[in-house]
Amino acid sequence: MIKRSFFKSRYLPYLLILPQIIVTMTFFYWPAIQGLSQSFFLSDPFGQRSQFVWFYNYIELFTDPLYLKSILTTFAFSLAVAAVSLSLGLFIASMANRALRAKALVRTMLIWPYAVAPAISGIMWLFLLHPSYGVVALGIKEWIGVDWNPVLYGGDAMVMIVMASAWKQISYNFVFFMAGMQAIPKSLIEAAAIDGAGPFKRFWFISFPLLSPTFFFLTVMNIIYSFFETFGIIHTVTQGGPGGSTNILVYKVYQDGFVGLNLGSSAAQSVVLMSLIIVITFLQFRFLEKKVQYGG
Amino acid sequence: MKSAKLFVLLIITVCFVFPASAFAKPITINWWHAMRSARGEVVKNMINEFNASQSEYKVVGTNKGNYDETMNAGVAAFRAKKQPHLLQVFEVGTQTMMLSGAIYPVFELMKDAGYDIDWSRYLQAVLSYYMNADGNLMSMPFNSSTPIMYYNADMFKKAGIAPLSKSDPITWDELGEITKKLVEAKIAPAGMVTAWQSWTQIENYSAIHNIAFASKANGYEGLDTKLEINNPQVVKHITRLKSWADDKRFMYGGQKYQGPKSEFMAQNAAVYIDSISGIAKLKKGVKDFKWDAAPLPVEAGTAKLQNSIIGGASLWVLTGHSKKEYKGVAAFLKFLAGNEMQEYWHKETGYFPITIDAYESLKSKGYYKTDPLQEVGISQLNRATPTTISRGLRLGYFVQIRNIINEELEQVWNGKKSPQEALDNAAARSNIQLRTFEKTYK
Numbered sequence: 001m002i003k004r005s006f007f008k009s010r011y012l013p014y015l016l017i018l019p020q021i022i023v024t025m026t027f028f029y030w031p032a033i034q035g036l037s038q039s040f041f042l043s044d045p046f047g048q049r050s051q052f053v054w055f056y057n058y059i060e061l062f063t064d065p066l067y068l069k070s071i072l073t074t075f076a077f078s079l080a081v082a083a084v085s086l087s088l089g090l091f092i093a094s095m096a097n098r099a100l101r102a103k104a105l106v107r108t109m110l111i112w113p114y115a116v117a118p119a120i121s122g123i124m125w126l127f128l129l130h131p132s133y134g135v136v137a138l139g140i141k142e143w144i145g146v147d148w149n150p151v152l153y154g155g156d157a158m159v160m161i162v163m164a165s166a167w168k169q170i171s172y173n174f175v176f177f178m179a180g181m182q183a184i185p186k187s188l189i190e191a192a193a194i195d196g197a198g199p200f201k202r203f204w205f206i207s208f209p210l211l212s213p214t215f216f217f218l219t220v221m222n223i224i225y226s227f228f229e230t231f232g233i234i235h236t237v238t239q240g241g242p243g244g245s246t247n248i249l250v251y252k253v254y255q256d257g258f259v260g261l262n263l264g265s266s267a268a269q270s271v272v273l274m275s276l277i278i279v280i281t282f283l284q285f286r287f288l289e290k291k292v293q294y295g296g
Numbered sequence: 297m298k299s300a301k302l303f304v305l306l307i308i309t310v311c312f313v314f315p316a317s318a319f320a321k322p323i324t325i326n327w328w329h330a331m332r333s334a335r336g337e338v339v340k341n342m343i344n345e346f347n348a349s350q351s352e353y354k355v356v357g358t359n360k361g362n363y364d365e366t367m368n369a370g371v372a373a374f375r376a377k378k379q380p381h382l383l384q385v386f387e388v389g390t391q392t393m394m395l396s397g398a399i400y401p402v403f404e405l406m407k408d409a410g411y412d413i414d415w416s417r418y419l420q421a422v423l424s425y426y427m428n429a430d431g432n433l434m435s436m437p438f439n440s441s442t443p444i445m446y447y448n449a450d451m452f453k454k455a456g457i458a459p460l461s462k463s464d465p466i467t468w469d470e471l472g473e474i475t476k477k478l479v480e481a482k483i484a485p486a487g488m489v490t491a492w493q494s495w496t497q498i499e500n501y502s503a504i505h506n507i508a509f510a511s512k513a514n515g516y517e518g519l520d521t522k523l524e525i526n527n528p529q530v531v532k533h534i535t536r537l538k539s540w541a542d543d544k545r546f547m548y549g550g551q552k553y554q555g556p557k558s559e560f561m562a563q564n565a566a567v568y569i570d571s572i573s574g575i576a577k578l579k580k581g582v583k584d585f586k587w588d589a590a591p592l593p594v595e596a597g598t599a600k601l602q603n604s605i606i607g608g609a610s611l612w613v614l615t616g617h618s619k620k621e622y623k624g625v626a627a628f629l630k631f632l633a634g635n636e637m638q639e640y641w642h643k644e645t646g647y648f649p650i651t652i653d654a655y656e657s658l659k660s661k662g663y664y665k666t667d668p669l670q671e672v673g674i675s676q677l678n679r680a681t682p683t684t685i686s687r688g689l690r691l692g693y694f695v696q697i698r699n700i701i702n703e704e705l706e707q708v709w710n711g712k713k714s715p716q717e718a719l720d721n722a723a724a725r726s727n728i729q730l731r732t733f734e735k736t737y738k
Contacts, residue, residue: 042736045371048397049737060732066725132549132559151550152710240699241551242706259364260695261371261392262732 038267045261057268074248078226084166089173114171118232125164154245165230180214212292322354326380330366353624379614388694400613403432409626421603424687435610439647441571443496449586460590467596475545484566487545491553491570494701503605503686515690519734523726526719534715548709572673591676602686692733697726
């Protein structure tokens with residue numbers, strides 16, 4: 001028998017969720033609406049002048065070939081970050097999941113990079129990969145003979161920020177994959193082993209499908225991370241350069257709005273960014289989630 | 297009842313009869329600035345000096361972060377009607393401030409406060425950056441610098457190149473010869489690096505050779521200004537730098553100063569172009585080689601060389617305060633412009649003194665004899681009376697325009713675009729920004 005309890009008052013439940021609604025409204029909906037309305041205005045930063053210009057800010061954006069390029073750059077960047085951090089996170093988790101004496105220690109150590117702030121992560125990678133003083137960069141130039149120069153070449157700069165962004169996220173993915181793997185019943189793996197499946201097959205046909213809810217969740221989180229939180233890395237490492245090749249959308253919003261004080265355009269860019277994230281997340285839920293198997 | 301009325305009357309009389317200052321607390325003047333660490337300390341000392349020099353006003357300085365953050369703090373405070381009296385804003389924000397409707401022009405403030413200031417006794421190339429088209433000063437220059445050229449004196453000596461003059465500039469062709477020698481003899485891995493490429497290689501290059509950066513007197517005379525940096529002279533200069541980049545006489549080290557500076561300090565490059573504020577940085581950072589400074593190179597055969605232009609920030613007086621407080625602001629600005637403060641500021645930070653008197657006083661004390669590096673920038677700045685082209689730049693969305701120029705130049709350096717193509721593109725893209733700005737303020 002299921003026990004049910006009822007509220008006597010019709011208003012009590014609303015009262016109870018009121019604090020949450022107030023917080024959500026003040027800190028999420030109110031600024032979002034403000035941003036949306038700002039995107040239809042041209043206004044000076046001091047708020048002395050403001051004129052309604054319909055879709056002027058949007059038209060300016062979408063007729064600017066560089067803005068379209070920035071959207072493509074953002075997609076390429078976030079796909080690369082998600083791919084690198086998910087695959088490495090999964091790989092490390094499956095390695096660490098195997099019986100080891102120092103399992104607990106290894107696990108703890110692997111989580112550490114997640115505690116590093118993006119800006120710091122960026123600086124550390126810059127120290128490794130800067131063409132003049134980066135230790136690794138000097139090695140690349142010396143031994144591999146590649147003319148590595150992220151200050152000058154856009155491709156190199158992209159590789160550098162993808163590595164700096166993915167590195168941090170590997171730890172995050174690792175934690176979730178690890179937890180996911182521990183939830184997989186040992187009996188399944190053992191049964192497969194008895195039937196003669198090797199480690200790779202066991203992973204591919206048993207662990208991986210059972211990890212799909214985790215995988216799905218992490219894909220969404222990684223995309224959102226690479227869209228927004230990588231700001232600190234871009235800011236410290238490339239500032240969007242060289243030649244705009246690492247100018248992802250969120251950095252452009254900051255450059256145009258916070259530094260350049262073009263509030264209308266920056267608001268329009270935020271709206272575009274928000275819409276993109278909504279669409280991407282919707283698509284992920286619509287198509288990717290169908291392939292996800294919840295439960296054993 | 298009657299006694300109560302009498303008491304109120306008494307209080308009112310007292311208030312009128314005795315001057316407020318006799319028993320009131322000093323009037324607080326708020327100043328939001330972007331000066332941190334060593335410079336922040338210097339600012340603090342200057343404020344303390346002022347507060348100790350009189351009892352009527354008390355200046356409170358608050359650091360609001362870097363330039364962007366300080367300007368944003370000022371904007372937000374103004375919107376919330378909690379603005380400070382003085383706000384330090386970087387030079388690229390000048391146009392936005394000037395049109396903001398939120399400012400009390402400095403020339404008016406000083407006149408209203410009863411100060412009769414002879415503005416001709418100020419360094420004209422510094423003042424002109426913050427004047428309106430009629431030649432009235434809108435904000436008080438605070439920290440001003442200009443780019444000069446640093447070079448590795450040890451490398452020069454090794455290659456048998458004579459030290460450069462501190463007052464007469466060499467030509468770009470000569471610099472090409474020098475860097476060629478250094479690179480070919482493998483004395484230096486690369487020739488020249490430059491910080492702030494838009495400011496040093498385009499803005500200052502144009503000013504020194506009296507080439508318009510933008511139409512309408514560089515934007516001073518109208519919002520309908522257009523960028524003109526895709527002119528033959530600038531294109532030729534960038535083409536030259538690109539050809540140097542191909543044979544290592546020029547090396548691209550990044551948009552700001554950190555990258556180029558570290559190339560120079562690591563002796564990866566023999567010549568380094570950056571603001572005069574580099575003097576202090578190099579003095580502190582370079583231990584293993586001798587370096588020196590010279591004016592920026594110029595084109596051979598230029599009939600008349602113009603002044604270079606400044607960078608840095610100025611102090612804006614914001615509206616919405618009482619007359620009494622503005623009197624205090626004026627007194628403080630007057631105090632800051634005095635010889636003692638200017639000399640202290642210049643000696644401690646390397647930024648220019650803003651008055652000719654302070655400069656001459658330093659000169660008579662023999663300061664530039666003991667520290668000749670400090671005079672390189674100032675004499676380059678004072679080389680000529682600023683023309684309508686060399687007095688400065690007045691552009692809306694200048695931050696975005698500099699970003700655009702940086703982006704386009706980087707595509708020249710990595711070979712994606714020809715100099716002409718990149719500069720055409722930079723001008724076209726900047727003009728779109730300028731039109732949006734114009735539309736906003738119409």
